[in-house]
Amino acid sequence: MARLPIYLRALTTLAEEAVTTVSSEELASAAGVNSAKLRKDLSYLGSYGTRGVGYDVDYLVYQVSRELGLTQDWPVVIVGLGHLGHALANYGGFASRGFAIRALVDADAATVGTEIAGLRVRHLDGLEEEVRKHGIAIGVIATPAPVAQEICERLVAAGVSSILNFAPVVLVVPDEVEVRKVDMSIELQILAFHEQRKLGPERHGRLNDAVAELADAVST
Amino acid sequence: MARLPIYLRALTTLAEEAVTTVSSEELASAAGVNSAKLRKDLSYLGSYGTRGVGYDVDYLVYQVSRELGLTQDWPVVIVGLGHLGHALANYGGFASRGFAIRALVDADAATVGTEIAGLRVRHLDGLEEEVRKHGIAIGVIATPAPVAQEICERLVAAGVSSILNFAPVVLVVPDEVEVRKVDMSIELQILAFHEQRKLGPERHGRLNDAVAELADAVST
DNA sequence: TTTTGTGAACTCCTTCACAGCT
DNA sequence: AGCTGTGAAGGAGTTCACAAAA
Secondary structure, three states, X not given: OOOHHHHHHHHHHXXXXXXXXXXXXXXXXXXXXXXXXXXXXXXXXXXXXXXXXXXXXXXXXXXXXXXXXXXXXXXEEEEOOXXXXXXXHHOOOOHHHOEEEEEEEXXXXXXXXXXXXOEEEEEHHHHHHHHHHHOOOEEEEOOOHHHHHHHHHHHHHHOOOEEEEOOOOOOOOOOOOEEEEOOHHHHHHHHHHHHHHHHOOOOOHHHHHHHHHHHHHHHO | OOOHHHHHHXXXXXXXXXXXXXXXXXXXXXXXXXXXXXXXXXXXXXXXXXXXXXXXXXHHHXXXXXXXXXXOOEEEEEEOOOHHHHHHHHOOOOHHHOEEEEEEEEOOOOOOOOEEOOEEEEEHHHHHXXXXXXXXXXXXXXXXXXXXXXXXXXXXXXXXXXXXXXXXXXXXXXXXXXXXXXXXXXXXXXXXXXXXXXHOOOOOHHHHHHHHHHHHHHHO
């Protein structure tokens, strides 16, 4: 149910605009999906709509939040406070969405001890203690790629079972640990791929090899 | 082919380790996918493997790069230089992967004129001029959510046809414009969902309504 | 013998289309 | 009359399993 957070965001926006009721058509277009898909997705949570009317916005916000586990606050640790970790620590979107950054950890002596977003950065040595002390279940890895796997293993050993990985590596974890990854280079590369396609039909792997062959055949 | 960048990263790592040949099995495990899937993906680019042997790493790096359009450098503009935009501008992974950040643009007077990662930040007013001057086709939006759609429209009007969006909104664009989005809150919410599942079987939408009903039926 | 490249089967997700409520 | 909830159809992507090539 990777789309629930998008629905929740659209619903929250509607609630702020004092909208009380929304149809699947309206909500779907706000979320950028097909309305049948939205209805099917919501139907997995239960029958929270009213036929002929639509969905009650506040009620649906609550139900979706509950399904996502956002009726409680999840304590989070950020490992690695370079530019990215710094940006993450300061990102306001977390607190308002059910997450509480409880610990910041870094290996760099110049960073350790500084205060970021109201929290003091602790040395990497204290990682396990911080995880246990705050009952942290979600770890964010914003370290350089070469150390990400090691940090990941330490997080898992300390009891973390969900990891959000910003380092450009494929993390190896036990089956019961959930990993999500965010890789900006990969997103840009996907865009570059589409840009290239737009430039013209020349040189596009096998498709164009076939075209070239055809052109050859025709010209002879 | 959203997986090609992952294969490319694995291949680049192998090349750095002076590995010359790799089997689909090995490359697939490095990329975290099934080997049949990897072979099928690569087969769309052409037949670049040798049966009984595997793939030549350097040759495959070249072919995948070419397919992704990374044999040329793509000029990029970053709009919004808060913590996140700052982090993106300083992220070294771009330059080494076929992208060149050519312009930085922000609306905040305190940020305009400062130098970030060797580039001077220009006022938002100059957005269109920067896009034209550098022939920019890819725009990165790292602004607050409320202005993201407006920035997006200006980028598109100026000629940008691919957008990487970090603002937590669904952007509306013409069909020919490609949008990729990165939303850290959404990734965390997906993790929270899985964390909650692990906590116990109580209260999980319709599945548990069914279980509860069954329990009722049994107890009566 | 080893490993690719790929038809065929399978599984999962999406969309249609409409019966059933309000 | 209007909109949800959902079976059924359709499509896309994944995995199997093996023939063909080195």
